[in-house]
Amino acid sequence: MDSISISHLSKKIGKTQILDDISLTVQSGEIFSYLGPNGAGKTTTLRILLNILKPTSGTVTVLGTDVTSPEYRHTRKKIGFVLENTGLYEYLSAADNLEFYDRLYNSPDGRQKRITRLLEQVDLSAVKDKPVSTFSFGMKQRLALARALINDPSLLFLDEPMKGLDVEGRVMIRKILLDLKKNGATIFLNSHDLDEMQRISSRVAVINKGKLLLCDSYENLAKGTTHIELEIGTGAGSLQNFDSIPWITSWQQEGNMVHIELENPEYRNQLSHALTGMGIVILEMKTEKRGLEEIYLNLIRNDEVEENE
Amino acid sequence: MNSEGVFAIKALVWKDSKNLIPYFAFCLVITGWALILIVFSGPVTGDSPEALDRLVAYTPFIIAMFSAAVMITSLSEETRENTMEALLCTPMDLRDILCTKILFISVFPYAISMILMLPLLTVLGKPVVSVAVLYQMLVDLPLALLVVASATIAWLKIPGKHHGILPMFTSACILVSLFFCFNFGASYGLPFNLPVSPLFTTVLLVFSLSLVYVIYEKTGTIEKSNVI
Numbered sequence: 001m002d003s004i005s006i007s008h009l010s011k012k013i014g015k016t017q018i019l020d021d022i023s024l025t026v027q028s029g030e031i032f033s034y035l036g037p038n039g040a041g042k043t044t045t046l047r048i049l050l051n052i053l054k055p056t057s058g059t060v061t062v063l064g065t066d067v068t069s070p071e072y073r074h075t076r077k078k079i080g081f082v083l084e085n086t087g088l089y090e091y092l093s094a095a096d097n098l099e100f101y102d103r104l105y106n107s108p109d110g111r112q113k114r115i116t117r118l119l120e121q122v123d124l125s126a127v128k129d130k131p132v133s134t135f136s137f138g139m140k141q142r143l144a145l146a147r148a149l150i151n152d153p154s155l156l157f158l159d160e161p162m163k164g165l166d167v168e169g170r171v172m173i174r175k176i177l178l179d180l181k182k183n184g185a186t187i188f189l190n191s192h193d194l195d196e197m198q199r200i201s202s203r204v205a206v207i208n209k210g211k212l213l214l215c216d217s218y219e220n221l222a223k224g225t226t227h228i229e230l231e232i233g234t235g236a237g238s239l240q241n242f243d244s245i246p247w248i249t250s251w252q253q254e255g256n257m258v259h260i261e262l263e264n265p266e267y268r269n270q271l272s273h274a275l276t277g278m279g280i281v282i283l284e285m286k287t288e289k290r291g292l293e294e295i296y297l298n299l300i301r302n303d304e305v306e307e308n309e
Numbered sequence: 310m311n312s313e314g315v316f317a318i319k320a321l322v323w324k325d326s327k328n329l330i331p332y333f334a335f336c337l338v339i340t341g342w343a344l345i346l347i348v349f350s351g352p353v354t355g356d357s358p359e360a361l362d363r364l365v366a367y368t369p370f371i372i373a374m375f376s377a378a379v380m381i382t383s384l385s386e387e388t389r390e391n392t393m394e395a396l397l398c399t400p401m402d403l404r405d406i407l408c409t410k411i412l413f414i415s416v417f418p419y420a421i422s423m424i425l426m427l428p429l430l431t432v433l434g435k436p437v438v439s440v441a442v443l444y445q446m447l448v449d450l451p452l453a454l455l456v457v458a459s460a461t462i463a464w465l466k467i468p469g470k471h472h473g474i475l476p477m478f479t480s481a482c483i484l485v486s487l488f489f490c491f492n493f494g495a496s497y498g499l500p501f502n503l504p505v506s507p508l509f510t511t512v513l514l515v516f517s518l519s520l521v522y523v524i525y526e527k528t529g530t531i532e533k534s535n536v537i
Contacts, residue, residue: 050397050398052394052397052398073400074400076398076399076400077400079398081395081398083394083395083398085394086395087392087393087394087395087396088392088395089392101399104399104400104401105399105400
Protein backbone atom coordinates (compact mmCIF):
# COMPACT_ATOMS: atom_id res chain seq x y z
CA MET A 1 0.00 0.00 0.00
CA ASP A 2 1.19 3.51 -0.78
CA SER A 3 1.39 6.00 2.06
CA ILE A 4 2.03 8.87 -0.33
CA SER A 5 0.97 9.14 -3.92
CA ILE A 6 1.92 12.17 -6.00
CA SER A 7 0.59 12.34 -9.53
CA HIS A 8 1.59 15.01 -12.08
CA LEU A 9 2.13 17.58 -9.37
CA SER A 10 3.00 21.08 -10.54
CA LYS A 11 3.33 24.28 -8.60
CA LYS A 12 3.73 27.73 -10.03
CA ILE A 13 4.23 30.84 -7.90
CA GLY A 14 3.93 33.96 -10.03
CA LYS A 15 5.85 33.22 -13.20
CA THR A 16 8.20 30.76 -11.53
CA GLN A 17 7.63 27.06 -12.08
CA ILE A 18 8.59 25.56 -8.73
CA LEU A 19 7.48 21.98 -9.40
CA ASP A 20 7.01 20.49 -12.84
CA ASP A 21 4.98 17.30 -13.31
CA ILE A 22 6.25 15.33 -10.33
CA SER A 23 4.92 11.80 -9.96
CA LEU A 24 6.07 9.35 -7.32
CA THR A 25 4.81 6.99 -4.66
CA VAL A 26 6.08 6.17 -1.20
CA GLN A 27 5.20 2.75 0.11
CA SER A 28 4.05 2.11 3.65
CA GLY A 29 6.81 1.27 6.06
CA GLU A 30 9.70 2.62 4.00
CA ILE A 31 12.18 5.41 4.59
CA PHE A 32 12.10 7.55 1.48
CA SER A 33 14.66 10.27 0.80
CA TYR A 34 13.85 13.27 -1.30
CA LEU A 35 17.10 14.80 -2.46
CA GLY A 36 17.98 17.89 -4.39
CA PRO A 37 20.13 21.00 -4.31
CA ASN A 38 18.96 24.29 -2.77
CA GLY A 39 15.97 25.71 -4.63
CA ALA A 40 15.13 22.35 -6.22
CA GLY A 41 11.57 22.39 -4.84
CA LYS A 42 11.94 19.95 -1.93
CA THR A 43 10.44 22.18 0.72
CA THR A 44 7.63 23.22 -1.62
CA THR A 45 6.79 19.55 -2.15
CA LEU A 46 6.76 19.01 1.60
CA ARG A 47 4.53 22.02 2.13
CA ILE A 48 2.10 20.65 -0.44
CA LEU A 49 2.16 17.24 1.23
CA LEU A 50 1.27 18.96 4.50
CA ASN A 51 -1.32 21.13 2.73
CA ILE A 52 0.31 24.38 3.72
CA LEU A 53 0.56 25.17 0.02
CA LYS A 54 -1.99 24.28 -2.64
CA PRO A 55 -0.79 22.57 -5.81
CA THR A 56 -1.32 24.38 -9.10
CA SER A 57 -2.20 21.07 -10.75
CA GLY A 58 -1.95 17.36 -10.05
CA THR A 59 -3.16 15.24 -7.17
CA VAL A 60 -1.50 14.39 -3.89
CA THR A 61 -2.81 11.65 -1.63
CA VAL A 62 -1.42 11.05 1.85
CA LEU A 63 -2.55 8.00 3.86
CA GLY A 64 -5.40 7.59 1.40
CA THR A 65 -6.71 11.16 1.74
CA ASP A 66 -6.47 13.91 -0.84
CA VAL A 67 -4.43 16.63 0.87
CA THR A 68 -6.71 19.38 -0.42
CA SER A 69 -9.87 17.77 1.00
CA PRO A 70 -11.36 18.92 4.34
CA GLU A 71 -10.89 15.36 5.69
CA TYR A 72 -7.14 15.81 5.56
CA ARG A 73 -7.29 17.68 8.87
CA HIS A 74 -8.26 14.42 10.56
CA THR A 75 -5.55 12.50 8.69
CA ARG A 76 -3.01 14.86 10.28
CA LYS A 77 -3.63 13.10 13.60
CA LYS A 78 -1.51 10.26 12.18
CA ILE A 79 1.21 12.51 10.79
CA GLY A 80 4.33 13.83 12.50
CA PHE A 81 6.52 16.55 11.08
CA VAL A 82 9.75 18.46 11.50
CA LEU A 83 9.81 21.51 9.28
CA GLU A 84 12.81 23.40 8.02
CA ASN A 85 12.21 25.94 10.79
CA THR A 86 11.40 23.91 13.85
CA GLY A 87 8.53 26.18 14.92
CA LEU A 88 9.27 25.66 18.60
CA TYR A 89 8.21 28.28 21.13
CA GLU A 90 11.51 29.76 22.19
CA TYR A 91 10.34 31.23 25.50
CA LEU A 92 8.80 27.98 26.64
CA SER A 93 10.69 25.06 28.14
CA ALA A 94 11.24 21.80 26.26
CA ALA A 95 8.61 20.09 28.41
CA ASP A 96 6.11 22.94 27.87
CA ASN A 97 6.59 22.74 24.11
CA LEU A 98 5.85 19.03 24.15
CA GLU A 99 2.92 19.49 26.49
CA PHE A 100 1.41 22.07 24.17
CA TYR A 101 1.56 19.77 21.16
CA ASP A 102 0.44 16.78 23.22
CA ARG A 103 -2.72 18.71 24.06
CA LEU A 104 -3.37 19.27 20.36
CA TYR A 105 -3.16 15.54 19.57
CA ASN A 106 -3.83 13.41 22.62
CA SER A 107 -6.10 13.03 25.61
CA PRO A 108 -4.63 13.94 29.01
CA ASP A 109 -4.20 10.24 29.94
CA GLY A 110 -0.54 9.41 30.29
CA ARG A 111 0.58 12.86 29.13
CA GLN A 112 3.43 13.30 31.58
CA LYS A 113 4.69 9.76 30.93
CA ARG A 114 4.66 10.39 27.18
CA ILE A 115 6.55 13.66 27.55
CA THR A 116 9.11 12.12 29.90
CA ARG A 117 9.67 9.15 27.55
CA LEU A 118 10.16 11.37 24.50
CA LEU A 119 12.54 13.70 26.32
CA GLU A 120 14.57 10.68 27.40
CA GLN A 121 14.52 9.32 23.85
CA VAL A 122 16.13 12.49 22.48
CA ASP A 123 18.36 12.93 25.54
CA LEU A 124 16.89 16.22 26.69
CA SER A 125 15.61 15.17 30.12
CA ALA A 126 18.33 17.12 31.90
CA VAL A 127 17.26 20.39 30.27
CA LYS A 128 13.52 19.80 30.14
CA ASP A 129 12.70 22.91 32.19
CA LYS A 130 15.04 25.28 30.37
CA PRO A 131 13.70 27.70 27.75
CA VAL A 132 14.21 26.52 24.20
CA SER A 133 15.92 29.85 23.40
CA THR A 134 18.93 28.62 25.41
CA PHE A 135 19.23 25.43 23.33
CA SER A 136 21.80 24.77 20.63
CA PHE A 137 20.57 24.16 17.09
CA GLY A 138 21.09 20.41 17.46
CA MET A 139 19.09 20.33 20.69
CA LYS A 140 16.25 22.16 18.98
CA GLN A 141 16.32 19.64 16.15
CA ARG A 142 16.09 16.78 18.65
CA LEU A 143 13.25 18.47 20.49
CA ALA A 144 11.43 19.04 17.20
CA LEU A 145 11.75 15.33 16.47
CA ALA A 146 10.37 14.50 19.92
CA ARG A 147 7.46 16.81 19.17
CA ALA A 148 6.91 15.03 15.85
CA LEU A 149 6.60 11.72 17.70
CA ILE A 150 4.10 12.96 20.29
CA ASN A 151 1.15 11.42 18.41
CA ASP A 152 2.91 8.13 17.66
CA PRO A 153 2.65 8.88 13.91
CA SER A 154 2.32 6.32 11.15
CA LEU A 155 3.83 8.84 8.70
CA LEU A 156 6.65 11.27 9.40
CA PHE A 157 7.68 14.22 7.27
CA LEU A 158 11.15 15.42 8.12
CA ASP A 159 12.90 18.38 6.54
CA GLU A 160 16.66 18.13 7.03
CA PRO A 161 16.41 16.20 10.31
CA MET A 162 20.19 15.78 10.66
CA LYS A 163 21.00 19.44 10.08
CA GLY A 164 23.20 20.86 12.83
CA LEU A 165 23.53 17.60 14.72
CA ASP A 166 26.80 16.30 16.13
CA VAL A 167 27.84 12.67 15.67
CA GLU A 168 26.03 11.53 18.82
CA GLY A 169 22.90 13.35 17.75
CA ARG A 170 23.00 11.77 14.30
CA VAL A 171 23.40 8.29 15.72
CA MET A 172 20.51 8.93 18.08
CA ILE A 173 18.19 10.23 15.36
CA ARG A 174 19.21 7.42 13.01
CA LYS A 175 18.36 4.85 15.66
CA ILE A 176 14.99 6.50 16.35
CA LEU A 177 14.12 6.56 12.65
CA LEU A 178 15.16 2.94 12.10
CA ASP A 179 13.14 1.87 15.17
CA LEU A 180 10.13 3.71 13.79
CA LYS A 181 10.55 1.96 10.46
CA LYS A 182 10.75 -1.37 12.28
CA ASN A 183 7.41 -0.54 13.88
CA GLY A 184 5.87 0.07 10.48
CA ALA A 185 6.06 3.86 10.21
CA THR A 186 6.65 5.53 6.86
CA ILE A 187 9.26 8.29 6.79
CA PHE A 188 9.62 10.95 4.12
CA LEU A 189 12.95 12.75 4.42
CA ASN A 190 13.98 15.96 2.73
CA SER A 191 17.71 16.16 2.87
CA HIS A 192 21.03 17.26 1.45
CA ASP A 193 22.85 14.73 3.58
CA LEU A 194 23.50 12.05 1.01
CA ASP A 195 25.68 9.83 3.18
CA GLU A 196 23.14 9.75 5.95
CA MET A 197 20.30 9.05 3.52
CA GLN A 198 22.30 6.21 2.01
CA ARG A 199 22.53 4.63 5.47
CA ILE A 200 18.89 4.73 6.39
CA SER A 201 16.69 5.06 3.34
CA SER A 202 15.43 2.29 1.14
CA ARG A 203 14.43 4.47 -1.82
CA VAL A 204 15.47 7.84 -3.13
CA ALA A 205 14.08 10.48 -5.43
CA VAL A 206 16.27 13.20 -6.89
CA ILE A 207 14.76 16.52 -7.85
CA ASN A 208 16.38 19.50 -9.56
CA LYS A 209 14.75 22.77 -10.59
CA GLY A 210 11.33 21.30 -9.92
CA LYS A 211 11.81 18.25 -12.11
CA LEU A 212 12.06 14.70 -10.87
CA LEU A 213 15.28 13.22 -12.22
CA LEU A 214 14.93 9.74 -10.79
CA CYS A 215 13.04 7.69 -8.27
CA ASP A 216 14.47 4.28 -7.47
CA SER A 217 15.74 2.05 -4.71
CA TYR A 218 19.28 2.71 -3.61
CA GLU A 219 20.08 -0.92 -4.34
CA ASN A 220 19.14 -0.48 -8.01
CA LEU A 221 21.06 2.76 -8.26
CA ALA A 222 24.19 1.20 -6.84
CA LYS A 223 24.10 -1.69 -9.33
CA GLY A 224 25.00 0.39 -12.33
CA THR A 225 27.92 2.16 -10.78
CA THR A 226 30.65 -0.35 -10.03
CA HIS A 227 34.01 1.18 -10.66
CA ILE A 228 37.02 -1.08 -11.36
CA GLU A 229 40.54 0.21 -11.16
CA LEU A 230 43.07 -2.07 -12.88
CA GLU A 231 46.81 -2.04 -12.87
CA ILE A 232 48.06 -4.05 -15.84
CA GLY A 233 51.50 -5.31 -16.78
CA THR A 234 53.57 -3.52 -19.42
CA GLY A 235 53.46 -4.96 -22.95
CA ALA A 236 49.93 -6.15 -22.41
CA GLY A 237 47.56 -6.90 -25.27
CA SER A 238 45.14 -4.42 -26.80
CA LEU A 239 42.20 -3.15 -24.77
CA GLN A 240 40.24 -2.12 -27.86
CA ASN A 241 38.05 -5.25 -27.50
CA PHE A 242 36.44 -3.57 -24.46
CA ASP A 243 34.36 -1.49 -26.85
CA SER A 244 32.46 -4.58 -27.96
CA ILE A 245 31.67 -5.86 -24.45
CA PRO A 246 28.08 -4.77 -23.64
CA TRP A 247 28.34 -4.87 -19.83
CA ILE A 248 31.26 -2.41 -19.79
CA THR A 249 29.62 1.01 -19.56
CA SER A 250 32.83 2.97 -20.13
CA TRP A 251 36.58 2.60 -19.82
CA GLN A 252 39.65 4.78 -19.84
CA GLN A 253 43.38 3.97 -19.91
CA GLU A 254 46.13 6.12 -18.38
CA GLY A 255 49.46 4.32 -18.84
CA ASN A 256 49.18 0.99 -17.10
CA MET A 257 46.14 2.09 -15.10
CA VAL A 258 42.69 1.30 -16.51
CA HIS A 259 39.40 2.63 -15.13
CA ILE A 260 36.32 0.61 -16.03
CA GLU A 261 32.65 1.20 -15.22
CA LEU A 262 30.56 -1.98 -15.03
CA GLU A 263 26.80 -2.24 -15.28
CA ASN A 264 26.76 -4.70 -12.42
CA PRO A 265 29.40 -5.88 -9.90
CA GLU A 266 28.57 -9.47 -10.84
CA TYR A 267 30.49 -8.96 -14.12
CA ARG A 268 33.74 -8.64 -12.20
CA ASN A 269 34.70 -12.32 -12.70
CA GLN A 270 33.78 -12.20 -16.39
CA LEU A 271 36.02 -9.16 -16.71
CA SER A 272 38.94 -11.15 -15.24
CA HIS A 273 38.36 -13.95 -17.76
CA ALA A 274 38.08 -11.50 -20.65
CA LEU A 275 41.32 -9.78 -19.65
CA THR A 276 43.16 -13.10 -19.37
CA GLY A 277 41.77 -14.07 -22.78
CA MET A 278 43.21 -10.89 -24.24
CA GLY A 279 46.62 -11.77 -22.82
CA ILE A 280 46.54 -8.92 -20.33
CA VAL A 281 48.43 -9.42 -17.09
CA ILE A 282 46.48 -8.07 -14.11
CA LEU A 283 48.82 -6.75 -11.42
CA GLU A 284 46.08 -5.36 -9.21
CA MET A 285 42.30 -5.06 -9.40
CA LYS A 286 40.32 -2.74 -7.09
CA THR A 287 36.52 -2.69 -7.05
CA GLU A 288 34.71 0.35 -5.78
CA LYS A 289 30.99 0.76 -5.44
CA ARG A 290 30.04 4.25 -6.37
CA GLY A 291 28.07 5.99 -3.63
CA LEU A 292 24.89 7.92 -3.85
CA GLU A 293 26.88 11.15 -3.82
CA GLU A 294 28.52 10.39 -7.18
CA ILE A 295 25.26 9.19 -8.71
CA TYR A 296 23.53 12.28 -7.42
CA LEU A 297 26.21 14.67 -8.65
CA ASN A 298 26.21 13.01 -12.08
CA LEU A 299 22.44 13.38 -12.33
CA ILE A 300 22.46 17.05 -11.38
CA ARG A 301 25.45 17.74 -13.68
CA ASN A 302 23.80 15.99 -16.64
CA ASP A 303 20.55 17.85 -15.99
CA GLU A 304 22.40 21.18 -15.99
CA VAL A 305 24.20 20.26 -19.22
CA GLU A 306 20.96 19.20 -20.92
CA GLU A 307 19.30 22.42 -19.87
CA ASN A 308 22.18 24.55 -21.17
CA GLU A 309 22.08 22.70 -24.49
CA MET B 310 -14.02 22.21 17.57
CA ASN B 311 -10.97 20.87 19.32
CA SER B 312 -11.60 22.48 22.71
CA GLU B 313 -8.48 20.89 24.21
CA GLY B 314 -6.48 22.51 21.41
CA VAL B 315 -8.11 25.89 22.03
CA PHE B 316 -7.24 25.69 25.72
CA ALA B 317 -3.72 24.65 24.80
CA ILE B 318 -3.29 27.73 22.64
CA LYS B 319 -4.70 29.97 25.36
CA ALA B 320 -2.26 28.51 27.85
CA LEU B 321 0.54 28.89 25.35
CA VAL B 322 -0.20 32.56 24.68
CA TRP B 323 -0.23 33.24 28.40
CA LYS B 324 3.06 31.42 28.97
CA ASP B 325 4.67 32.99 25.95
CA SER B 326 3.65 36.51 26.97
CA LYS B 327 7.16 37.34 28.22
CA ASN B 328 8.20 38.13 24.70
CA LEU B 329 5.80 41.06 24.69
CA ILE B 330 8.07 43.04 27.02
CA PRO B 331 10.36 44.47 24.30
CA TYR B 332 7.30 45.46 22.30
CA PHE B 333 5.80 47.28 25.24
CA ALA B 334 9.08 49.12 25.68
CA PHE B 335 9.14 50.02 22.01
CA CYS B 336 5.53 51.17 22.01
CA LEU B 337 6.08 53.23 25.16
CA VAL B 338 9.02 55.04 23.59
CA ILE B 339 7.09 55.78 20.41
CA THR B 340 3.99 56.83 22.30
CA GLY B 341 5.99 59.03 24.64
CA TRP B 342 7.60 60.70 21.67
CA ALA B 343 4.22 61.23 20.03
CA LEU B 344 2.88 62.72 23.27
CA ILE B 345 5.73 65.21 23.45
CA LEU B 346 5.18 66.23 19.85
CA ILE B 347 1.48 66.69 20.36
CA VAL B 348 1.79 68.64 23.61
CA PHE B 349 4.24 71.07 22.06
CA SER B 350 2.53 71.29 18.70
CA GLY B 351 0.16 73.99 17.45
CA PRO B 352 -3.42 74.53 18.60
CA VAL B 353 -5.87 71.69 18.46
CA THR B 354 -8.84 73.91 17.86
CA GLY B 355 -9.13 77.60 17.12
CA ASP B 356 -9.32 78.42 20.84
CA SER B 357 -5.61 77.79 21.65
CA PRO B 358 -6.13 75.54 24.67
CA GLU B 359 -3.43 74.72 27.16
CA ALA B 360 -0.98 71.91 26.47
CA LEU B 361 -2.62 69.56 28.96
CA ASP B 362 -6.01 70.15 27.38
CA ARG B 363 -4.52 69.30 24.04
CA LEU B 364 -3.04 66.18 25.53
CA VAL B 365 -6.36 65.08 26.97
CA ALA B 366 -8.04 65.80 23.67
CA TYR B 367 -5.59 63.60 21.85
CA THR B 368 -5.50 60.88 24.51
CA PRO B 369 -8.04 58.56 22.89
CA PHE B 370 -5.97 58.54 19.74
CA ILE B 371 -2.77 57.94 21.63
CA ILE B 372 -4.47 55.00 23.34
CA ALA B 373 -5.65 53.75 19.97
CA MET B 374 -2.13 53.97 18.55
CA PHE B 375 -0.58 52.32 21.55
CA SER B 376 -3.03 49.46 21.81
CA ALA B 377 -3.03 48.84 18.06
CA ALA B 378 0.76 48.82 18.09
CA VAL B 379 0.92 46.35 20.95
CA MET B 380 -1.71 44.14 19.41
CA ILE B 381 -0.17 44.06 15.98
CA THR B 382 3.35 43.46 17.20
CA SER B 383 2.31 40.78 19.63
CA LEU B 384 0.20 39.09 17.00
CA SER B 385 3.03 39.09 14.52
CA GLU B 386 5.23 37.51 17.17
CA GLU B 387 2.75 34.87 18.20
CA THR B 388 1.76 33.97 14.69
CA ARG B 389 5.23 34.38 13.25
CA GLU B 390 5.88 32.19 10.29
CA ASN B 391 7.56 29.25 11.98
CA THR B 392 5.16 28.59 14.81
CA MET B 393 2.10 29.27 12.69
CA GLU B 394 3.33 26.96 9.97
CA ALA B 395 3.82 24.22 12.56
CA LEU B 396 0.34 24.83 13.96
CA LEU B 397 -1.15 24.58 10.48
CA CYS B 398 0.29 21.06 10.20
CA THR B 399 -1.60 19.88 13.29
CA PRO B 400 -5.20 18.65 13.27
CA MET B 401 -6.30 22.01 14.71
CA ASP B 402 -8.97 23.76 12.71
CA LEU B 403 -7.67 26.92 11.11
CA ARG B 404 -10.66 28.83 12.50
CA ASP B 405 -9.84 27.65 16.03
CA ILE B 406 -6.26 28.81 15.69
CA LEU B 407 -7.31 32.13 14.24
CA CYS B 408 -10.08 32.94 16.69
CA THR B 409 -8.18 31.85 19.76
CA LYS B 410 -5.05 33.69 18.81
CA ILE B 411 -6.84 36.87 17.81
CA LEU B 412 -8.99 36.98 20.92
CA PHE B 413 -6.26 36.11 23.35
CA ILE B 414 -3.56 38.14 21.77
CA SER B 415 -5.69 41.18 21.11
CA VAL B 416 -7.63 41.52 24.32
CA PHE B 417 -4.68 40.93 26.62
CA PRO B 418 -2.41 43.75 25.36
CA TYR B 419 -5.39 46.02 24.96
CA ALA B 420 -6.20 45.67 28.63
CA ILE B 421 -2.58 46.25 29.55
CA SER B 422 -2.39 49.36 27.38
CA MET B 423 -5.41 50.73 29.21
CA ILE B 424 -3.83 50.02 32.56
CA LEU B 425 -0.64 51.77 31.46
CA MET B 426 -2.30 54.80 29.91
CA LEU B 427 -4.88 55.69 32.53
CA PRO B 428 -2.46 56.27 35.44
CA LEU B 429 -0.55 58.55 33.11
CA LEU B 430 -3.57 60.78 32.93
CA THR B 431 -3.95 60.69 36.70
CA VAL B 432 -0.36 61.85 37.12
CA LEU B 433 -1.09 64.73 34.79
CA GLY B 434 -3.91 65.79 37.08
CA LYS B 435 -6.75 64.99 34.74
CA PRO B 436 -9.75 62.76 35.37
CA VAL B 437 -8.83 59.10 35.34
CA VAL B 438 -11.49 58.15 32.85
CA SER B 439 -13.35 60.79 30.94
CA VAL B 440 -16.50 60.03 29.00
CA ALA B 441 -14.61 60.66 25.79
CA VAL B 442 -11.86 58.21 26.70
CA LEU B 443 -14.34 55.54 27.68
CA TYR B 444 -16.25 56.06 24.50
CA GLN B 445 -13.14 55.90 22.40
CA MET B 446 -12.05 52.72 24.21
CA LEU B 447 -15.31 51.13 23.18
CA VAL B 448 -14.90 52.28 19.59
CA ASP B 449 -11.25 51.41 19.48
CA LEU B 450 -11.48 47.82 20.69
CA PRO B 451 -13.71 46.40 17.94
CA LEU B 452 -11.90 48.52 15.39
CA ALA B 453 -8.51 47.24 16.46
CA LEU B 454 -9.83 43.68 16.57
CA LEU B 455 -11.08 44.16 13.05
CA VAL B 456 -7.65 45.37 11.96
CA VAL B 457 -5.96 42.41 13.57
CA ALA B 458 -8.46 39.94 12.16
CA SER B 459 -8.21 41.33 8.63
CA ALA B 460 -4.45 41.32 8.74
CA THR B 461 -4.30 37.76 10.00
CA ILE B 462 -6.78 36.48 7.48
CA ALA B 463 -4.93 38.24 4.68
CA TRP B 464 -1.74 36.68 5.94
CA LEU B 465 -3.09 33.16 6.29
CA LYS B 466 -4.97 33.13 3.02
CA ILE B 467 -1.73 33.07 1.15
CA PRO B 468 0.60 30.87 3.16
CA GLY B 469 4.06 30.42 1.81
CA LYS B 470 4.15 33.72 0.02
CA HIS B 471 2.92 36.09 2.69
CA HIS B 472 6.32 37.60 3.36
CA GLY B 473 6.12 41.31 3.81
CA ILE B 474 2.38 41.43 3.33
CA LEU B 475 1.48 41.29 7.01
CA PRO B 476 3.46 44.35 8.13
CA MET B 477 2.47 46.39 5.11
CA PHE B 478 -1.16 45.47 5.41
CA THR B 479 -1.35 46.02 9.14
CA SER B 480 0.37 49.37 9.02
CA ALA B 481 -2.01 50.44 6.26
CA CYS B 482 -4.90 49.28 8.43
CA ILE B 483 -3.61 51.22 11.43
CA LEU B 484 -3.28 54.36 9.37
CA VAL B 485 -6.70 54.05 7.82
CA SER B 486 -8.42 53.25 11.10
CA LEU B 487 -6.70 56.08 12.94
CA PHE B 488 -7.50 58.60 10.27
CA PHE B 489 -11.05 57.33 10.28
CA CYS B 490 -11.31 57.88 14.04
CA PHE B 491 -9.59 61.20 13.72
CA ASN B 492 -11.80 62.65 11.04
CA PHE B 493 -15.06 61.30 12.31
CA GLY B 494 -14.32 61.68 16.02
CA ALA B 495 -17.06 64.25 16.43
CA SER B 496 -19.64 61.97 14.93
CA TYR B 497 -18.75 59.40 17.62
CA GLY B 498 -19.85 61.97 20.18
CA LEU B 499 -16.36 63.06 21.18
CA PRO B 500 -16.37 66.50 22.80
CA PHE B 501 -13.98 68.03 20.25
CA ASN B 502 -13.44 68.33 16.55
CA LEU B 503 -9.87 67.68 15.44
CA PRO B 504 -8.52 68.68 12.08
CA VAL B 505 -5.87 66.47 10.50
CA SER B 506 -2.71 68.50 11.01
CA PRO B 507 0.51 67.94 9.01
CA LEU B 508 2.31 67.22 12.28
CA PHE B 509 -0.08 64.48 13.26
CA THR B 510 0.16 62.98 9.78
CA THR B 511 3.95 62.96 10.09
CA VAL B 512 3.74 61.36 13.53
CA LEU B 513 1.49 58.64 12.21
CA LEU B 514 3.66 57.96 9.21
CA VAL B 515 6.87 57.79 11.24
CA PHE B 516 5.15 55.60 13.79
CA SER B 517 3.85 53.23 11.13
CA LEU B 518 7.21 52.97 9.45
CA SER B 519 8.89 52.22 12.79
CA LEU B 520 6.28 49.58 13.41
CA VAL B 521 6.85 48.02 10.01
CA TYR B 522 10.55 47.90 10.73
CA VAL B 523 10.06 46.18 14.09
CA ILE B 524 7.64 43.64 12.62
CA TYR B 525 10.00 42.94 9.76
CA GLU B 526 12.84 42.43 12.19
CA LYS B 527 10.85 40.24 14.53
CA THR B 528 9.20 38.05 11.96
CA GLY B 529 12.41 37.69 10.02
CA THR B 530 10.67 38.44 6.76
CA ILE B 531 13.67 40.26 5.34
CA GLU B 532 15.90 37.20 5.68
CA LYS B 533 13.21 34.76 4.64
CA SER B 534 11.87 36.66 1.68
CA ASN B 535 13.17 33.95 -0.61
CA VAL B 536 10.88 31.25 0.66
CA ILE B 537 11.54 28.80 -2.12
